[in-house]
Amino acid sequence: MKIYPWLKKTYKIIINQHISKKLHHAVLIRSRINIGSKKLIFQLCKKILCKKSKNIFSCNVCHYCKLIDSKNHPDLNIILPEINKKSIGIENIIKYIKKVQNTSKFGKQTIIWIPKVHLLTESSINSFLKILEDPPSKIIFFLDYCSFFKLKKTFKSRCIIYDIYPPIEKKGLFWFKKIKKYKEKNILTALRLSENSPILAKKIFDSSIWKIRKKFYKKIEKYIKKKNLFKLIKHFKNNTSKKIYWIFSLILDVIKYYYNKNSKIINLDQKKLIKIIKKKNNLKNLYFIINLWKKCFFYIKNIPNVNFKFILLEPLIQWEKIFNFL
Template sequence: MKLYPWLKKKYKKIILQYLNKKLHHAIIIRSNIYIGSNKLIFFLCKKILCTNSKNLFSCNECQHCKLVESNNYPDLHIINTENHKKTIGIDYFLSFINQVYNTSKLGKKTIVWISKTHCLTEATVNSFLKILEEPPLNTLFFLEYNSFFKLKKTLRSRCIIYDIHPPSQKQGIIWLKKKSNTFSTKNLLISLKLSENSPLLAKKILYSSLWIERKFFFKKVKKSIKKKNLLNLLNYFPNHTKKKVFWIYSLVLDTIKFYYDKDLKLINSDQKKLIKIIQKKNKIKDLYIIINSWKKCFFCLNNIAKVNKKFILLEPLILWENIFHF
């Protein structure tokens, strides 16, 4: 298993700080989109727990490395959400912390890895803050955190934050091409743009049914415009609803860009025909209203629990159909 090329620099920086005994005991790995933070933390844990290696990476051969690989290292505690829950409750969290205090040590270090920091409940965060004030000896805390979610200032201030970023589009395309050359550069670029430049998410789009589904969905958008019935699109949202809302949002955004400058780089560069149709039939001021309604819809789908999807989708669709110049 290799570390993703765009994470190597950050890995080296953190490990050098650890080797120079300057690494803070609570480390937040922050990103705004999934680009492999879990792999970065895994590599860091393995190196820190390895007993054999003198270079920057773990040896992959000692007993400690093998135990980490097989997820059996007794002093590496990975805290995920509880089964069937979306949160990390205080009792569940403290059961791990008790293990840190009460189990014998295999090596010199203990690591607590919180994989979804945004899922910590308020009570858990408060309890965690007290632990960080007087942390257990020789213990490191790694917190994986997606900056899309809010995080208590007090927790941020007790940790050191390392930001990780997606690679450039050029680097992303090189990496995707190494994985397979089935797709054209144009399609690789579209999938990267749709994934906020995360090569991992772009790969997921390309190699799942999503790529075909996206093309099919845009065909239906075209057809619904032709039939002067945008509400008809409601039938095509049941699966991957959030993704489809994002696709349609990106399509309207492309149309706005196209309005001002036809040479601007579009996200959906394979959908120019459709973008031109939308541009012809919508005033620019209306496009701003439309894009805001899709943005609101996306926000609701992301932030409201048990949301009635149909109801949320109806609003932007009705609004658009009413102001669309068919």
């Protein structure tokens, strides 16, 4: 049963409602960050379309389960943007609704799953509203929605909403420990950098990001020692916003460290660097500099094609002044 432990409760609630024939026709799964909604919906679809299972899970072996695994079940319709398009247009929705309006191919439920609701265009949302008002029978809509994006109130009011959250840190750590590959200090750092999402934290380890981050912090340490923070600029070329965030989180840790050496810092693996910065930056300066990096992060995220070298000048000049390098 491939459901993340922190999503099992939600799975059980939804599937029990389906079994007792009380499940709403439009199920909106809402989360702020990636914590596994895709797997959750996939397993829900599998159970709903499985023909053998007598319990709350799919049997995983019947013909229908196999069809779902190979993404060939005709009653499972996943609506994504068409090739070379970034949004889901009205034509796309209508095409699927027409397809499923007749009874399902295997006489059971038909499912329409929209993995990225925020990609629906305004007109798609409006046509969807009409469909949700008077839905065709035997259709369940699964709508995966990231709460970072706005969604019309009227749309939300026509769905049943299930909010899902990342596990508490202790549970995330427990899940990671089963993989038996990483040091606890590193796991906690990755979890805290990922708002406690074990999935995002694992992505940090699985990609090259963990190594890039370590290397970047080494460079900061090196340039502080060499009294030349400007040399950092050339290391911002790739992953610029991430690197700015890493500096922001590091300064935040120094501030926390000022108040209490035992406070919950993010970058547990960077205590040495935190202490180095604390030595040369007083609390007032730290608050000043963290705001500059915050501004910098905002510009990089919100201004397309911004010149990152130009944006980085101010925080670096000011930080050099604080360190007394100028």
